[in-house]
Amino acid sequence: MLPPDFPASAPPSPTANPAADVAAPPFTWPAAWRRPAFRARLGLVLGLLLGLASQLPRYFAWVQARPGHLLPDPLLARLPAHDVSRAIFAVIYAGIALGMTTLLPRPARLLRALWAYLLLHLLRCGTLWLLPLEPPSGLVLLRDPLVDALIYAAPAPITKDLFFSGHTATLLLLALAVPPGWRRQALLAGTVAVGALVLVQHAHYTYDVLAAPLFVWLAWQGSRRLSVSSE
Template sequence: MSNKKTRLASLSLAGRWVLTWQSPLFKQKLLMAVAVLLCLTPVFPMFYQYIERREGYFYNDILLNIIPAIDVSIPIFVITWGMALFALTRVVQNPSLLLGLLYGVIIVNISRFISISMVPLNPPHGLIDIWDPITDLFYGETYVTKDLFYSGHTANQFLFFLVLQKKTDKYLALTTTILMGILVMVQHVHYTIDVIFAPPLTYLCYLLARRMAKL
């Protein structure tokens, strides 16, 4: 395995993909991940519109109560999609990392379906809608405010931290994870528990994703 990794590292980007693509297992796992993501795409708006109609309960968040609600949509949008593009440019250089990220995204989203279903929360007081025309495409016709436990914005940043390999990339992703956790609370779109539980739950999802993506 180490010899294979060394050989891959010495090749050009095209060479790494040509060599990895020769593996039937890699092709099977990559195509499976893409197929699952395509199947999930129409599920997102159905699920989120369903939970938006559902009545939940309010959580008395002492910390959030003392944080004034401020519209920080722009930095949230920039971090969300800037880091997504950055992580994508990194993982395409290593096919196995791409698999890990794809399976991580799948499992994190499925786990959020489960956790949101099990913990029905109403949005925090003072919530300010996040301006994000890209994410809104997955929500459906009505803006969604009840996709709360756990924070998907924070989870995605932490997933990048787990998947990326270079130390500088990891420092960047860890920084954006912390910033995102703060920003979604300033925006009052998440409770404190949504943010705090995102990293450990994402880590569990990543462990499973890594096992599934292992070649």
């Protein structure tokens, strides 16, 4: 038996915080919208993306018009070219749909993904400016009616937007943005599939595809300070 003066249970610590044992409420849209910093940064990134989109047709027309370098590519030299445009865009648009439906209910993740996407485009514009290239030998023209009409919108097809692969990078960025789980695994599988398919199409050099993860990582890391934490 316990002595009479021995407490049956230890008293709570004066420094204990009962709220620490309670899970933090989810960072929902109503909670996010009440934060002025979130509203400001969301409006800013959307405005910057729209401004960039308005300038891209002119920029890509300039990229297409200037002369570039033809690079040796041992892998493409051994890989027969085939038109796999339908497969490429089926995977890309399915991945975008999966990524956006996952991110829309998660405002903090969505905001960071938008900033990362902006930085990714700026990095790609920079690499295209620094490294003018001619299309790989045996190129089979990619046909994407949506992007051709809204982004490139040039008299001639755009084939020199090469380094780095934007198709591969977009899916990989979505894979980083969604929570861990089957959706991330599906987007990573889609990234690998698109990277392989654009090589089959000879729409990119091997270097373009292999470099994409580096620039996605740079954009994702850079987006950390531009987004608003849910904590």
